[in-house]
Amino acid sequence: MSVLKKVALTGAVSVVAVGAALWFASAPQRLNAATLAALGPGDVANGEQVFFASGCASCHAASGASGEERLALGGGMKFETGFGTFVAPNISQHPTDGIGNWSVADLANAMMRGVSPEGEHYYPAFPYASYARMKPQDVADLHAFMQTLPAVEGKAETVAIPFPFNQRRGIGLWKAAFLDEAPVAVLDNPSEQLQRGQYLVESMGHCAECHTPRNAFGALDTSQWMAGAAAMETGGRPIPNITASDDGIGDWTEGDIAELLSSGFTPEYDSVGGTMAAVVRNISELDAADREAMAAYLKAIPAHPNGY
Amino acid sequence: MKFFAFAAAALVVAVTSAAADPIADRKADMKERGGLMRVLGPTAQGKTEFDAATILDALEKLNARAQAAMDVEKFYPAGSETGDTKAGPKIWSEREAFQDATNKFAEATAAALAAAPQDLESFRAAFGPVGAGCGTCHEAFRL
Numbered sequence: 001m002s003v004l005k006k007v008a009l010t011g012a013v014s015v016v017a018v019g020a021a022l023w024f025a026s027a028p029q030r031l032n033a034a035t036l037a038a039l040g041p042g043d044v045a046n047g048e049q050v051f052f053a054s055g056c057a058s059c060h061a062a063s064g065a066s067g068e069e070r071l072a073l074g075g076g077m078k079f080e081t082g083f084g085t086f087v088a089p090n091i092s093q094h095p096t097d098g099i100g101n102w103s104v105a106d107l108a109n110a111m112m113r114g115v116s117p118e119g120e121h122y123y124p125a126f127p128y129a130s131y132a133r134m135k136p137q138d139v140a141d142l143h144a145f146m147q148t149l150p151a152v153e154g155k156a157e158t159v160a161i162p163f164p165f166n167q168r169r170g171i172g173l174w175k176a177a178f179l180d181e182a183p184v185a186v187l188d189n190p191s192e193q194l195q196r197g198q199y200l201v202e203s204m205g206h207c208a209e210c211h212t213p214r215n216a217f218g219a220l221d222t223s224q225w226m227a228g229a230a231a232m233e234t235g236g237r238p239i240p241n242i243t244a245s246d247d248g249i250g251d252w253t254e255g256d257i258a259e260l261l262s263s264g265f266t267p268e269y270d271s272v273g274g275t276m277a278a279v280v281r282n283i284s285e286l287d288a289a290d291r292e293a294m295a296a297y298l299k300a301i302p303a304h305p306n307g308y
Numbered sequence: 309m310k311f312f313a314f315a316a317a318a319l320v321v322a323v324t325s326a327a328a329d330p331i332a333d334r335k336a337d338m339k340e341r342g343g344l345m346r347v348l349g350p351t352a353q354g355k356t357e358f359d360a361a362t363i364l365d366a367l368e369k370l371n372a373r374a375q376a377a378m379d380v381e382k383f384y385p386a387g388s389e390t391g392d393t394k395a396g397p398k399i400w401s402e403r404e405a406f407q408d409a410t411n412k413f414a415e416a417t418a419a420a421l422a423a424a425p426q427d428l429e430s431f432r433a434a435f436g437p438v439g440a441g442c443g444t445c446h447e448a449f450r451l
Contacts, residue, residue, distance in 0.1 A: 064444075064447060064448060235397075236451070237394065237451040259353065263353070263439065264442075264443045265345070265349055265439070265442075268342060268346070269342055269345035269346045269349045270342055271345075271439070271442035271443045271446050272443070272446065273443070273445075273446025273447050273449075273450040273451075274446070274447060274450065274451060277443050277444075277446060277447030278447070280443070
């Protein structure tokens with residue numbers, strides 16, 4: 001074999017090796033099947049709280065939906081971003097257009113690992129990077145609650161994402177780098193209330209998905225946790241800083257924060273608008289103690305100047 | 309004579325600038341509404357004591373503003389969608405829906421005023437739709 005051929009062959013082998021490594025690294029990773037099999041039966045009442053804490057309706061119900069309308073999860077809402085236009089799918093109980101046939105494991109793998117029942121990666125516009133921190137039993141309870149909701153006919157249109165982001169396999173590498181179950185804020189000897197607040201804000205409430213700036217790869221910059229961020233949606237106004245700095249909510253009391261999450265009114269009696277209005281409609285369904293816990297958490301995390 | 313000319317000129321400038329700056333006008337209007345909400349809100353939340361006369365006064369002023377704001381052409385004319393404003397593009401692209409939301413808010417304030425609440429409970433009932441109206445409009449029509 002000539003030297004030239006050898007070099008070419010070595011080159012080809014290494015390309016294949018790197019390709020294979022990337023292929024394996026980007027493979028969809030599901031949750032441990034034994035963990036999922038060991039879950040108890042779903043508790044519908046807690047599942048309803050999980051449903052509102054997780055804000056499912058904000059994206060999967062019709063725009064501006066309130067009251068019972070929030071339970072019709074036909075999808076279709078569009079999100080125009082720098083990566084392309086994402087469309088929220090139908091997650092109603094319809095057996096073919098929605099997710100009516102999904103098992104608890106299907107829902108848990110979707111929410112906590114961003115993997116579809118067919119083994120495809122979801123785009124992280126679906127906030128599984130936050131839901132990854134959920135307790136699997138809460139997902140099981142949510143599954144039980146969602147089974148009580150109506151079936152909505154009609155598939156939402158498919159996602160219009162341009163190259164290279166339409167290569168979903170690449171999301172596997174993104175997950176390998178950025179999907180992390182560990183809590184973000186390091187709290188010193190946190191009380192039970194703070195732990196609850198951390199769970200609600202960092203995991204189910206997925207507040208950081210809008211309120212924290214992103215790096216070049218579109219992953220949350222945890223060094224500026226909750227510091228406010230440029231809107232992901234094209235033409236959107238910056239999302240406010242919700243840390244206890246002068247730029248943020250340093251002069252708000254925990255009561256002020258809990259009040260906003262309940263009625264939508266700021267201490268100045270401005271009323272929150274845009275996408276936060278739907279968030280308030282959901283979070284106002286929780287126990288007052290949960291809103292107080294979220295408020296306590298937001299006052300406990302490090303203050304930052306504006307992240308945008 | 310000179311003084312009058314100057315005063316007249318100043319007046320013209322003042323009047324035209326007021327008429328030509330709908331962004332400033334609607335901001336001032338919203339600020340006034342915010343001030344009234346600072347009277348109504350804490351009472352509804354039980355943070356300040358209910359006082360029928362104070363509440364009625366604030367409801368009257370809020371209703372006057374809500375009625376005036378039904379003239380959306382005055383506050384949101386074409387051309388005032390850009391600049392230092394948080395007004396959402398749907399105010400112009402979904403004009404009918406915006407007019408409808410504005411009318412509904414005026415209905416809510418008129419009903420609250422007509423109820424002339426004499427105690428906290430009736431005030432809360434009358435005020436509920438008003439407070440909700442703020443959020444409904446801000447959700448769809450404010451950035």
